Amino acid sequence: MNSLNLIQKLSENQSLSLEEYKFLIDDMNDESIAFAQSLGVEKRKEIYSNSVFIRGLIEISNICKNDCFYCGIRCSNRLADRYRLTKEDILSCCEKGYSLGFRTFVMQGGEDPHFTDEVVCDIVSSIKAKYPDVAVTLSLGERSFESYKKLYESGADRYLLRHETADSEHYSKLHPENLTLENRLECLSNLRKIGFQVGCGFMVGSPYQTSLHIAKDLKFIESFKPDMCGIGPFIPHKDTPFRDFPSGSAKLTCFLLSLVRLIHPPVLLPATTALGTSESQGREKGILAGANVVMPNLSPENTRAKYELYNNKLSTGAESANGLSSLKRTLSAIGYEITVGRGDVKK
Numbered sequence: 001m002n003s004l005n006l007i008q009k010l011s012e013n014q015s016l017s018l019e020e021y022k023f024l025i026d027d028m029n030d031e032s033i034a035f036a037q038s039l040g041v042e043k044r045k046e047i048y049s050n051s052v053f054i055r056g057l058i059e060i061s062n063i064c065k066n067d068c069f070y071c072g073i074r075c076s077n078r079l080a081d082r083y084r085l086t087k088e089d090i091l092s093c094c095e096k097g098y099s100l101g102f103r104t105f106v107m108q109g110g111e112d113p114h115f116t117d118e119v120v121c122d123i124v125s126s127i128k129a130k131y132p133d134v135a136v137t138l139s140l141g142e143r144s145f146e147s148y149k150k151l152y153e154s155g156a157d158r159y160l161l162r163h164e165t166a167d168s169e170h171y172s173k174l175h176p177e178n179l180t181l182e183n184r185l186e187c188l189s190n191l192r193k194i195g196f197q198v199g200c201g202f203m204v205g206s207p208y209q210t211s212l213h214i215a216k217d218l219k220f221i222e223s224f225k226p227d228m229c230g231i232g233p234f235i236p237h238k239d240t241p242f243r244d245f246p247s248g249s250a251k252l253t254c255f256l257l258s259l260v261r262l263i264h265p266p267v268l269l270p271a272t273t274a275l276g277t278s279e280s281q282g283r284e285k286g287i288l289a290g291a292n293v294v295m296p297n298l299s300p301e302n303t304r305a306k307y308e309l310y311n312n313k314l315s316t317g318a319e320s321a322n323g324l325s326s327l328k329r330t331l332s333a334i335g336y337e338i339t340v341g342r343g344d345v346k347k
């Protein structure tokens with residue numbers, strides 16, 4: 001096997017075997033990274049030209065009933081300073097975001113029992129009534145089919161639910177027993193059935209992850225063909241059981257962004273905050289590897305630091321919605337341009 005031949009084959013067929021993906025990961029080197037990047041960027045340009053889509057991220061609550069071992073807002077972390085935004089807070093984030101040019105709002109949060117279907121549907125329908133030209137993305141974790149259906153009927157367009165890892169044994173090393181890969185995948189399938197544009201994804205370098213696990217993630221992405229895919233490095237949080245594990249590699253994250261672009265060329269691929277946090281100019285490197293979405297933070301200034309999934313999470317400067325003009329400058333310096341609009345996936 002030869003990595004360059006495999007990358008060429010992937011670009012032509014959008015598919016490789018599990019062993020071939022594993023080989024590509026184990027053999028990652030400067031030449032294979034550059035080749036995957038050039039083919040990935042070419043594919044993205046054919047579909048999206050040099051446009052980068054922006055999403056205004058609103059972190060609506062850091063209260064969570066789950067206890068994922070990697071996450072700083074897990075329910076067992078007694079040191080987390082908890083908060084929850086009100087409907088008015090969220091609408092004022094949207095007002096600010098709309099005037100800055102955002103046409104997608106992403107409401108993300110822990111699995112906070114306060115956000116019942118009734119509460120979320122009321123917020124979504126109010127946003128859509130006020131701003132009919134925006135898309136609303138939700139990222140509120142696992143819910144029932146009926147619940148997702150109500151959210152969709154209230155006007156939500158997209159749903160982000162990372163699968164976290166496509167290997168059930170690895171899944172059980174990252175989560176307590178009550179959370180299973182089977183249920184996570186069932187949720188993703190339900191979201192798709194209902195009509196959402198659906199996003200999956202995983203952390204790079206999460207504890208106990210092997211190259212075979214990542215190969216399985218790529219195989220899953222190949223079959224699921226997500227509309228969006230969130231891939232960012234794992235970064236430890238000091239008040240979690242994974243505090244002593246190292247951060248995931250930004251280089252491998254960028255290589256995987258290029259491969260995912262080749263696997264499913266129309267995918268909306270964010271250069272994540274975790275990538276921006278893990279390395280200087282991480283976000284630009286993500287865009288140059290094949291990503292085409294950035295998600296600046298629109299949350300109120302006084303809650304941003306509290307949504308601490310991992311330590312040193314970026315939330316200021318070009319990472320914040322206020323820094324939009326500096327983001328425009330940085331992107332234009334590398335040949336890209338922010339597009340105002342909903343930025344739906346091209347089918």
Ligand code: SAM
Binds near residue numbers: 139141161232309310
């Ligand atoms: N509760 C929702 C869910 O489970 O999908 C949305 C919020 S959850 C905090 C969003 C994502 O953050 C997770 O899917 C996970 O991949 C990522 N995340 C959590 N802890 C992280 C860490 N320590 N490093 C990097 N990413 C992390």
